[in-house]
Structures are given as structure tokens and as C-alpha cells.
Amino acid sequence: MFSEYAVAFRCPYCEGSLKVVDLKSLECPKNHTFDIAKQGYVNLMTRSLNSNYAKELFEARQEIIRGSCLYAPLHDSISKVIESHREISGNPLLILDAGCGEGSHLQSILDMNGDAAGIGLDISKEGIVMAAKNYKDPIWLVGDLAKSPLGGQSVHVILNLFSPSNYKEFRRTLKPNGLVIKVVPRSNYLIELREAFFDDAHKKSFNNEDTVSLFKNHFHHSDVISFCYNKSLTKDELGYLVQMSPLAWTSDQVRREALVGRGSADITIDIDILIGLNK
Numbered sequence: 339m340f341s342e343y344a345v346a347f348r349c350p351y352c353e354g355s356l357k358v359v360d361l362k363s364l365e366c367p368k369n370h371t372f373d374i375a376k377q378g379y380v381n382l383m384t385r386s387l388n389s390n391y392a393k394e395l396f397e398a399r400q401e402i403i404r405g406s407c408l409y410a411p412l413h414d415s416i417s418k419v420i421e422s423h424r425e426i427s428g429n430p431l432l433i434l435d436a437g438c439g440e441g442s443h444l445q446s447i448l449d450m451n452g453d454a455a456g457i458g459l460d461i462s463k464e465g466i467v468m469a470a471k472n473y474k475d476p477i478w479l480v481g482d483l484a485k486s487p488l489g490g491q492s493v494h495v496i497l498n499l500f501s502p503s504n505y506k507e508f509r510r511t512l513k514p515n516g517l518v519i520k521v522v523p524r525s526n527y528l529i530e531l532r533e534a535f536f537d538d539a540h541k542k543s544f545n546n547e548d549t550v551s552l553f554k555n556h557f558h559h560s561d562v563i564s565f566c567y568n569k570s571l572t573k574d575e576l577g578y579l580v581q582m583s584p585l586a587w588t589s590d591q592v593r594r595e596a597l598v599g600r601g602s603a604d605i606t607i608d609i610d611i612l613i614g615l616n617k
Contacts, residue, residue, distance in 0.1 A: 339477050340364065340374065343455065346432060346492035350384050350485045379470040379478035381463065382487040391462045396440035398581035400468070403442035406575045411567055412499075412609065413443070416519055417450035419563070419613055420495055423517050430455060434493040434511065436483060437461075437501025441469030444476060444497065457493065459483070483507055495519065505556040512616040519613055520553055522546045526566060526608035528585060534597040535589035546610060557614025566608040573601045 340358050347356040349366035356364040356372075364372045364380055372380050402408050420431070431454035435444035438458035448456045456476035460466050463480045470478040481487045483504040488511045496508050498520040508518055525545055550562070571579060576598045580586045586594055597603070 339455070339475075340380070343432065343457070343477065346457065346489055347487055348489045350382050350481065350487045355489070375467075375470070377467055377470040378474065379466045379480065381480040383461070383480050383482060384485050385482075387461060391439075391464060393464050393468070395582055396462075396465050396468050398578040400440050400442050400472070401578040402575065402582060403446065406569070406571055406578070408569050408571070408579075408605065408607065409443065409446070411565070412521065412607065412611075413446040413450065415563060415565070415611060416447055416497070416521075419519060419611065420447075420451055420454070420517065431495060432457065432493045433495040433497060434459060434488065435497040435499070436503070436508070437498060438465070438469065440465045441473050441476065441478065443499050445473040447497065448476065457488070459488070486511060505552075509556065509616055514616060516616040517613070518557055518616065519611060522549050522610050522612065524564065524566070524608040524610055526606050528583065529606050529608070530603055531580070531583060531585045531597070535585060535593050550610065550612060553612045553614060558617035560613040560615050562613070563611040564609070566606065568604045568606050570602055570604050573598060576600070576603055579605065
């Protein structure tokens with residue numbers, strides 16, 4: 339996979355092209371070398387990083403995304419968007435998930451787009467190691483969006499699901515007429531967690547107007563798909579959701595335990611899918 343799509347990568351130090359050497363590393367013309375780890379990923383970070391995202395968080399995230407199927411309607415909707423843009427996005431498709439975590443969102447979407455290839459990029463080594471162990475088909479990279487290891491006009495689709503963005507890099511990396519799909523929460527997203535964890539009305543609510551406006555300023559705006567649904571989670575699944583959610587990081591342990599102790603609960607997914615073209 340690395341050999342087939344080597345043209346899509348660039349050295350994060352000198353921005354030179356990368357090629358596979360001896361089936362064990364990526365190397366640029368200035369001899370910057372990045373070994374392919376035994377798990378099947380490549381670390382293209384240019385600096386060390388202390389991450390707050392531990393292995394346990396990514397394990398919980400995988401249980402929610404792949405186990406509970408909480409986000410299955412989202413994956414289905416994104417797959418339909420990609421399919422509807424096939425004539426301008428290219429075939430075969432190369433899809434980049436920018437901020438992929440442990441890879442479950444990307445793999446779920448690739449499962450619905452069988453002839454597409456995927457690249458998962460995340461700044462967290464823990465997440466990428468888990469992705470590479472569990473999902474063998476995509477290319478997994480540890481890397482920083484600010485020093486992107488992707489070449490110019492190298493991918494057809496960029497996914498950016500609940501993650502920070504770098505729109506300058508997105509525009510550089512996308513092919514002309516390439517598709518960017520960003521998922522942002524709406525006001526009732528995981529409202530059950532916020533109501534259980536916080537008394538402060540400010541913490542219980544938020545809006546995404548600034549995020550949506552910024553997105554529209556950077557891309558030819560194609561569409562916004564807004565939808566809301568509920569799914570019942572078991573006690574174990576609630577535990578995983580609490581463990582993976584940043585909402586729990588500043589909440590009281592007693593409140594977290596009380597939510598999980600309910601045994602089951604309906605959880606609200608309320609989101610906007612922002613769709614843009616790289617004109």
C-alpha cells in the first residue's frame with residue numbers, strides 16, 4: 339500500500355517526495371528516513387509529543403464506534419455523500435481521515451466504499467498503533483496537520499470528524515474539485531452526558547455557528563446535512579462512552595458513576611455534516 343500510494347506522501351522535514359526503500363522504510367531525496375513499524379504504520383512526526391489520549395480511551399472509542407454502532411447512521415450518510423460525488427472526486431478514491439484516532443470511523447466508511455483506499459492521520463501514536471493492529475487495509479500515519487506528510491493535490495476526499503482542522507493544509511492536499519467532509523456537533527449532541535455532569539447552563543449548551551461559518555469561508559460550500567437520532571446504550575456501552583468523551587474529563591466522578599449506574603440510557607447524536615469542494 340505504501341508503495342502504491344507513495345506519491346501521496348511528502349517528507350515533513352524538507353517537503354521532498356517519499357519512496358519505499360527495501361520494503362521497510364520511507365525515504366526522501368535528502369535521506370530523511372522513516373521506518374515502517376512492525377504493526378504497519380509510519381511515524382512522520384518531527385517532534386515528540388505528550389498526549390492526553392491514553393490507550394484506554396482509544397479502546398473505549400473502538401467499543402462505541404464498532405461495538406455499539408452508535409455512529410452507524412453517520413457513516414452511512416457520509417458514504418452516500420462520497421458516492422454522490424464520484425464523478426468529481428475520482429476513481430479509485432483516496433480518502434484521508436484527518437484526525438482519525440484509532441481508525442474506526444475511517445474503517446467503517448471504507449467498508450461501505452469497497453473500491454476506495456484510505457489514509458488515517460493522527461497526532462497520537464497510541465491511536466495509530468491501535469488502528470494499525472486492528473485494520474490492515476488503510477495506511478496509518480502518525481503526523482501533525484501543521485507539518486502535514488501529505489503531498490499537494492494528493493487525495494480525493496478528506497474526512498474531518500469531530501477533530502481540529504487545518505484548512506490551509508486541506509486545500510493544499512485536496513485535488514481540484516476534491517471533497518472535504520467535516521462533522522461538527524449540534525446543540526443536543528450527547529446532551530444526556532452534559533445534563534448528567536454539569537449544573538452550569540453554559541456547560542450544558544453550545545452552538546457551532548462559528549465553526550460552520552469558518553468552514554464556508556474556506557471551501558466552495560456544497561451542502562449541510564443536519565440530522566438527529568437517539569440510540570439506547572447498555573451499561574457497559576455507557577461506561578465506554580463516558581471513558582472516551584472529553585465531557586467527562588472535567589466532570590465529577592460521582593456524577594459519571596451515577597450515569598453509568600442507570601444501567602441503560604438513550605443517547606442523542608445531533609450533528610451537522612458540512613460538505614465542501616476545493617474549487
